[in-house]
Amino acid sequence: MYKGEEKVKKVLLMLLLICVIPIGYNVVYALKQPVTNEKHSSEIFAMDTIMTLTAYGNRADRAIELAKEEVKRLDKLLSSEGESSLIALINSNNNSNKSSELNRDAAVIIKKALSVYDETRGAFDITVYPLMLEWGFISREYKVPSKDRIDELLKIIGSDKIIFDNEKKTVAFKEEGMAIDLGGIAKGYTSNSVIEIFKKAGVTSGIISLGGNVQTLGTRPDGSLWRVGIQNPLDLYGNLGVVTTSEKALITSGGYQRYFEKDGVVYHHILNPKTGMPANEGLISVTIVADDGMLADALSTSLFVMGEEAALDYWKNHNDEFDAVLVRDDGSIIVTAGLKDNFESEHDFEVAYHDKDN
Amino acid sequence: MIRTTRFWMVFFAVLLCICGGASWYLINREPGSRVAGIYQDGALIRRINLEDGQAFEFTISKDGMENQVCVDEEGIRIIRSNCPDQTCVKHGNLRSGAPIVCLPHHIVIKWENETDAIEDIDAVTGG
Amino acid sequence: MSIKKLTMTALLTAAALIIYLIEVNIPSLTPIPGIKLGLANIVSIFALYITGPYNALCVLLARIFLGSIFSGQVIAMIYSLSGGLLSFSIIALIRGFFKISQIWIVSVIGAITHNIGQIIAAVIITGTPEITIYLPVLIISGIITGAFTGLAAQVLTERLIKLGLADLYVKKKT
Numbered sequence: 338m339y340k341g342e343e344k345v346k347k348v349l350l351m352l353l354l355i356c357v358i359p360i361g362y363n364v365v366y367a368l369k370q371p372v373t374n375e376k377h378s379s380e381i382f383a384m385d386t387i388m389t390l391t392a393y394g395n396r397a398d399r400a401i402e403l404a405k406e407e408v409k410r411l412d413k414l415l416s417s418e419g420e421s422s423l424i425a426l427i428n429s430n431n432n433s434n435k436s437s438e439l440n441r442d443a444a445v446i447i448k449k450a451l452s453v454y455d456e457t458r459g460a461f462d463i464t465v466y467p468l469m470l471e472w473g474f475i476s477r478e479y480k481v482p483s484k485d486r487i488d489e490l491l492k493i494i495g496s497d498k499i500i501f502d503n504e505k506k507t508v509a510f511k512e513e514g515m516a517i518d519l520g521g522i523a524k525g526y527t528s529n530s531v532i533e534i535f536k537k538a539g540v541t542s543g544i545i546s547l548g549g550n551v552q553t554l555g556t557r558p559d560g561s562l563w564r565v566g567i568q569n570p571l572d573l574y575g576n577l578g579v580v581t582t583s584e585k586a587l588i589t590s591g592g593y594q595r596y597f598e599k600d601g602v603v604y605h606h607i608l609n610p611k612t613g614m615p616a617n618e619g620l621i622s623v624t625i626v627a628d629d630g631m632l633a634d635a636l637s638t639s640l641f642v643m644g645e646e647a648a649l650d651y652w653k654n655h656n657d658e659f660d661a662v663l664v665r666d667d668g669s670i671i672v673t674a675g676l677k678d679n680f681e682s683e684h685d686f687e688v689a690y691h692d693k694d695n
Numbered sequence: 696m697i698r699t700t701r702f703w704m705v706f707f708a709v710l711l712c713i714c715g716g717a718s719w720y721l722i723n724r725e726p727g728s729r730v731a732g733i734y735q736d737g738a739l740i741r742r743i744n745l746e747d748g749q750a751f752e753f754t755i756s757k758d759g760m761e762n763q764v765c766v767d768e769e770g771i772r773i774i775r776s777n778c779p780d781q782t783c784v785k786h787g788n789l790r791s792g793a794p795i796v797c798l799p800h801h802i803v804i805k806w807e808n809e810t811d812a813i814e815d816i817d818a819v820t821g822g
Numbered sequence: 823m824s825i826k827k828l829t830m831t832a833l834l835t836a837a838a839l840i841i842y843l844i845e846v847n848i849p850s851l852t853p854i855p856g857i858k859l860g861l862a863n864i865v866s867i868f869a870l871y872i873t874g875p876y877n878a879l880c881v882l883l884a885r886i887f888l889g890s891i892f893s894g895q896v897i898a899m900i901y902s903l904s905g906g907l908l909s910f911s912i913i914a915l916i917r918g919f920f921k922i923s924q925i926w927i928v929s930v931i932g933a934i935t936h937n938i939g940q941i942i943a944a945v946i947i948t949g950t951p952e953i954t955i956y957l958p959v960l961i962i963s964g965i966i967t968g969a970f971t972g973l974a975a976q977v978l979t980e981r982l983i984k985l986g987l988a989d990l991y992v993k994k995k996t
Contacts, residue, residue, distance in 0.1 A: 389818075544817050551820045560738030568821025579816060581741065587820045594821075624820055678753045681744065698919060703927045707965050714958035721955050737949020779895045785853035794952050796855045796944070799897045803950040 381405050383412040384524055386548025392535055393542040393558045400538035404531045404545075411530065414442060415523045417466065417475070417516075427508060428466070428516040436500070436509035444506045446519055446526050446631065447499075453522075453635040454496040457651065460639040462610035464494050466518035474606045479597035481604060487613035494610060521590075525634025528552040528586055532630070549594075552586040552630050562679070570621045571668055578662070578670065578682030586630040590637035591622035591664075609642050618644025619666050626676060627659035636661075645671070653691040726791045731771045732807040733764065735800070742807060742815075745771060760800040771804060773797065831869070831877045838865035838885040839892070846893045854956060856901075856940050857963045860933060860971055862889075866910070867929055867975035871922070872982075874991040875914040882910055900947065901940050908939035922980055922990070929972025933964035 377397035380389050388408060390401050413421040417428065427437040439447065453461045467490050473479040482490075498511040519526075524547045532554050535543045543554040544563055553563045562583050566576035570593040580587060592605030592615065609616040623641040625633040636659060640648035645663060652661055652673050660675035670686035677688050729746045732739055735757060743766055750767035752774070762783065763775035770788030776797060783797035794805035842862040851857070862885055869878035886906055890899035913932040920928055937960040944953050982988040 391817075546818045546820075549819070549821045551818045553817075557817070560736065561740060563817045564815055566816045566819040568819050570821075573821075576816065576819060589820045591821070622821075678741075678751065681742070683744075698921075698924075700924055700927065703924070703930075707930060707969075711962055711965055714961045717958035718962070721958065734948065734950055736947075779893075779898075780850050780855070782850055782853050782855045785850070787853065793854075793955055794950065796948070796953060796956075798855045798901065798944060798948075799895065801948050803948050803953065805950065805952045 377401055379405065381408060383408050384416065384527070384548065388545070388547045390531065390545045391543055392540045392554075394540055396539035397543070400535045400540045400543070403538060404534045407530055407534055408527055408547075411442060411523070411527050414440070415446070415519050415526075417518045417520070424517065424519060436502070436507040439506045439508055441506075442526065443519075444503065446522055447501055447508060447517075448503055449526075449631050450519070450522050450635065451496055451499065451501055453632070453639060456655075457636075457639040457643065459495070459610055460642040460647075461521065461635045462494065462496050463517045463519060463521065464496050464498065464515055465608055465610050466516040467493060467514065468608055468613050469518060469606070470516075472604070472606075472608070473597075474595060479599070479604070481599055482613075491611075491613050494613075521638045522631055522635045524548065524550045525586065525588060525630035525632070528630040550586070550588045550630070550634060553583060556583040567622075567624050567662055570664060577664065577668075577684060578680055578686070580624075580626060580662070580676060581679045581681070582626065585626050585628060586633040587624060587626050588630070588633040588637045589622055589624040590641045592616075592641075593621060607638055607641050616642040616644075618642065618647075620645060620648070620663055621666055621668075622662075622664040623648065624662040625659050626661070629658075632659060649673075649689050652689070656691050722791065722793050724791045726806040728806045730807040731789055731804055734803045734805070737801075743771060755800075755802065757800070762797055762800055762802055764804070773802075773804070776800070827873060827877065831873055831880060834865055834869045834873070834877075835881045835884045838862045838869075838881055839888055841865060842885055842889040843893055846889070846895070854959055854963075855944070856937060856956065856960055858967070860936070860967050863929065863932065863936075864971045864975045864978065867913070867925060867932070867972065868978050870910075870914065870917060870991075871925065871975075871979050872988045872991055878914070879910065882906055901943050904943035905936040905939035908942075909933070909936035922983070923976070925976035925979060926969055926972030929975060930965055930968035933968025933971070934961055937961065937964045 375395070375397065376391060376393055378389060378391040379401045380387060390404055392400050413419060414423050416422050417424050419425060423440060423443055430437045450461065450463045468487070469475055471482045471486065471490060493512040493515045498515060500509040500511060528545055528547050528550055531545050532552055535554050541555045542558045545552055549568070551565050556562055562581040565580045565582060565587050567578050567580065567589065569575040569577040570591050590607060592607055594606070596603055596605035605615045607616050608614065620641055623637050625637045625640070627633040627636070640651065640661060640663070643651065645665065648661065648663060656673065656675060660673045662676065662680065663671045670682065670684060672680045672686050672688050674688055674690045680686065730742060730744050733741045733755070735755065740755065745766065752763060752765045755762045755764060761777045762773050765772055765774045772786065772788045773783045773795060776784055778797055778799040780799065783795055783802070786795045789795050789804055789806070794803050796803050841864070845859055845861050866878060866882050869881045886899060886902045890896050890902060909932045912935050913928055916931065917928055941954060941957055941960060945951055983990060
């Protein structure tokens with residue numbers, strides 16, 4: 338045996354205490370997680386579809402409640418029908434040159450819609466509502482309009498026929514019978530708003546799906562990227578791939594979402610504003626990934642109408658604003674370069690590059 | 696008895712053999728999965744299915760700590776890193792059992808369970 | 823503390839630091855994280871036997887802190903501390919069990935526990951328990967390098983005591 342056992346115990350104690358420091362530091366470092374990681378999720382039915390709002394942390398419940406209020410408010414305001422609908426009001430006020438007042442939300446949306454109309458050279462157009470009505474896509478009483486009827490309606494279609502005053506926040510129509518529908522952009526505006534509400538409420542991690550329009554806040558609570566599947570148009574229960582992302586909106590447009598068949602021909606709801614017919618440019622689905630929900634929403638329809646070549650051209654000139662996943666009629670997939678490292682799929686896919694630095 | 700030198704020599708020799716056997720077994724186990732997961736600070740950064748047959752490279756960059764990962768038909772490996780010890784680069788392709796570790800950058804690349812990978816979706820965009 | 827002891831401690835710290843810094847610049851032999859020669863531990867063990875646990879602890883801590891800073895690998899400090907302190911506390915406890923001719927055994931035990939400490943730290947920091955797969959390999963490495971540095975420390979200690987240049991540390995009864 339050796340001398341000084343009490344001293345040994347003192348040494349032991351001291352050393353154990355000192356050991357605690359680095360090990361304790363390790364533990365604290367590893368536990369640097371947000372306050373709580375509880376998942377809170379809620380569903381509501383609005384804008385003609387089911388919406389799922391998911392947020393994490395101890396602020397989540399409150400944030401989701403606030404968001405639901407806002408969604409209900411926007412639903413009433415922006416839908417094309419209904420008592421409190423501002424849009425319905427505007428549309429009924431269609432004596433040419435009589436202007437209607439817009440509230441802040443509608444003004445922002447219409448301004449963006451007109452801007453996208455310009456940028457896409459008419460591929461995105463909120464004035465197609467009369468045509469949508471004629472085809473029966475609103476009432477679900479589908480019919481194929483005659484060419485004459487379509488031509489007649491085309492005369493009052495075209496966002497260039499909208500008189501929009503951003504200062505006074507008013508809108509007026511140049512032709513009688515014009516009507517607008519914000520269906521192609523309102524959900525994007527709404528998802529933007531929900532994310533803002535989440536942020537202001539102190540949520541740092543959340544993901545929402547407004548009937549298939551997905552937008553994310555931050556990352557998953559553990560820091561990893563969100564994994565968002567892209568629905569397979571040819572197999573609605575499957576995904577044709579997964580996009581890994583953070584802080585982005587992911588919105589898809591596709592003919593397969595709403596269509597009817599007559600005499601063996603399929604007619605879908607994404608009309609080409611210039612021809613009045615369902616767009617038929619060789620794509621069955623377009624998914625846009627962008628920071629701005631409104632842009633993603635509007636561009637998903639636009640690029641679908643444009644077709645592959647024009648869509649990729651457009652992307653090349655705007656590749657810092659968004660990325661896209663295009664699916665052709667034959668099921669083949671094209672992914673724009675910005676998503677190259679963030680798209681996973683069991684299928685092969687092509688990557689489209691812009692020539693600037695690659 | 697514990698205090699004799701001989702005891703300890705035998706003890707270490709036995710320990711050496713056991714660990715030798717254990718490492719051999721562990722490192723040569725079949726991974727059973729072709730999906731690799733890349734983690735930094737314990738969080739999954741990226742999941743890659745090596746069965747896809749795609750070849751690409753990407754760089755993980757955080758606070759100035761950089762690791763360049765290469766995926767091709769040979770497998771997945773770190774080809775370049777600005778970490779001081781370069782162990783991760785020397786590891787080569789991810790084989791069975793042993794994960795690729797970049798300790799200074801808190802990065803681990805390891806095989807995943809197949810089921811985790813496939814069902815792990817947060818939302819679906821579409822109609 | 824006597825001036826002689828203070829000076830001795832300072833010299834040992836310097837020696838450990840220098841050995842460490844030289845070793846850091848030798849490129850790693852294997853792709854396995856955490857395998858190293860640990861030559862600076864020769865000094866740590868020598869210090870433990872000749873100057874006692876408190877001084878040896880100072881030498882160890884100083885070497886870890888300054889070594890990490892000077893070599894520019896501050897991230898390594900957490901791992902070194904975890905491994906180093908776990909190992910040191912165990913060694914300091916058991917050193918009385920063994921004779922001077924068994925110092926190498928103490929060193930091997932120290933090396934093994936050092937590596938265990940490092941793996942624990944790595945698992946906690948990276949959050950991936952899979953790293954424990956490396957434990958057996960690190961134990962093997964610990965046995966081998968521990969024996970090597972232990973023998974060196976042992977020979978050093980034995981010779982210096984024999985030459986009368988140093989005395990084995992003995993705790994004074996208070």
